[in-house]
Amino acid sequence: MSDPAFEMRLQKLFSESPACSDAPLFAAEVEARLSRGWALRRVLIGAGGAVGGLVAVVQIAGAGLGHRLTAAADILADARRSILQIPAKLPGPLADLGQLPFGSEALWLVAGLAVLAGALLASRSLEEI
Amino acid sequence: MAIAAISPNRPSLASLHDVELASLAAAGDRRAFGELARRHGSAVRALLKRMGADAALADDLAQDAFLAAFESIGEFRGEGAFVGWIKRIAARLYSKRWRKRAELDPHEMDDADHGFGGGEGEAVSRLDLDGALATLTPSERICVSLCYGAGLSHAEAAAALKTPLGTVKSHVKRGLDKLKLRLASPDDGDAAGMGRRAYV
Numbered sequence: 001m002s003d004p005a006f007e008m009r010l011q012k013l014f015s016e017s018p019a020c021s022d023a024p025l026f027a028a029e030v031e032a033r034l035s036r037g038w039a040l041r042r043v044l045i046g047a048g049g050a051v052g053g054l055v056a057v058v059q060i061a062g063a064g065l066g067h068r069l070t071a072a073a074d075i076l077a078d079a080r081r082s083i084l085q086i087p088a089k090l091p092g093p094l095a096d097l098g099q100l101p102f103g104s105e106a107l108w109l110v111a112g113l114a115v116l117a118g119a120l121l122a123s124r125s126l127e128e129i
Numbered sequence: 130m131a132i133a134a135i136s137p138n139r140p141s142l143a144s145l146h147d148v149e150l151a152s153l154a155a156a157g158d159r160r161a162f163g164e165l166a167r168r169h170g171s172a173v174r175a176l177l178k179r180m181g182a183d184a185a186l187a188d189d190l191a192q193d194a195f196l197a198a199f200e201s202i203g204e205f206r207g208e209g210a211f212v213g214w215i216k217r218i219a220a221r222l223y224s225k226r227w228r229k230r231a232e233l234d235p236h237e238m239d240d241a242d243h244g245f246g247g248g249e250g251e252a253v254s255r256l257d258l259d260g261a262l263a264t265l266t267p268s269e270r271i272c273v274s275l276c277y278g279a280g281l282s283h284a285e286a287a288a289a290l291k292t293p294l295g296t297v298k299s300h301v302k303r304g305l306d307k308l309k310l311r312l313a314s315p316d317d318g319d320a321a322g323m324g325r326r327a328y329v
Binding site for chain 2: 003006007009010011013014015017018019020023024026027028029030031033034035037038
C-alpha cells in the first residue's frame with residue numbers, strides 16, 4: 001500500500017546529500033575535460049577543412065576548370081547578346097527598349113532587383129502561411 | 130539572463146542563479162558550467178553512490194553526466210531545477226551501465242548479499258538512508274533511487290533499465306517496504322517493530 005508521507009520523507013532524504021570536500025577539484029576536472037574536448041574538436045575540424053581543401057584543389061586542377069570557365073563565359077556572352085536583341089524583334093513601343101538612354105547593365109540591374117523582390121515576396125508569403 | 134552574458138561588469142559566477150549560469154554555458158562559457166559542476170557535483174555523485182556505484186565509478190559517471198549536460202545545455206529551459214535535470218542524466222548513464230552488468234549476471238542483481246559496488250561500511254556511517262539502501266538488492270536499490278532520487282516515474286525507470294514496468298513496480302514496492310522498516314523513526318517504534326517482525 002502506498003504511503004505518501006513516507007515517500008515524501010524518502011524524497012527529502014535523497015535530496016539531502018553530503019557536500020564533498022573535493023567539489024572544486026571535481027569542477028576543475030569537468031572544466032578540464034570540456035577544454036580538452038573543445039581543443040580536440042578544433043583540431044579535427046581544422047584537419048577536416050585542410051583535407052577537404054586539398055581534395056578540392058586536386059579536383060579543380062585535374063578537371064580543366066580554366067577551359068570550362070572560358071566556355072561558360074562564352075555561353076553567357078551569347079545569352080546576353082540574344083537578350084539584347086529581343087527588343088528589336090518586338091512590335092510597336094516595346095521595340096524602342098533597345099534605344100533607351102541607358103545601357104544594358106541597367107536592364108540587368110532592374111531584372112535582378114525584380115527577382116530579389118519576387119523572392120522576398122515569396123518568402124514573406126510563406127512565413128505568413 | 131542575457132544581461133549577465135553581455136554586461137562588461139559581470140557579477141561573480143558564484144552569485145548567479147543556476148539558470149543564469151546555464152544560459153552562460155549555453156553561450157559557450159565553460160567557467161560558468163564549471164560553477165554548476167562545483168555546486169551540484171556532490172549531489173550527483175551522492176545519487177550515483179546511492180544507486181550502487183562505488184566512489185570511483187560515481188566520480189567518472191558524474192563527470193560524464195556533466196559533459197553530456199554541457200553538450201545539450203540548450204535543452205535545459207529552466208522550468209525545473211538544474212540539479213534535478215543533471216541527476217536524471219547521471220541516473221540514466223548509470224542505468225545503462227547497470228543494464229549491461231545485469232545482462233552478464235542477472236542473478237547478482239536480485240541477490241541481497243552481493244551489492245553492485247557501494248562500500249556499505251562507508252555508507253552506514255554517513256547517513257541513515259545510505260545504510261538502509263545498502264540492505265536492498267541491487268535491483269531494488271536502483272529502482273528506488275531512480276524513482277525517489279532522480280525523480281523518474283516508474284515508466285521512465287522501466288525505460289531506462291529496459292525492464293518491464295511491472296518488474297520495476299515490484300522492486301520499488303519491496304524496496305520501499307524494506308526502507309520503511311530501516312528508516313522508521315523512534316516514534317514509529319511499535320509499528321516498525323511489528324513490521325520488522327512481520328517481515329522477518
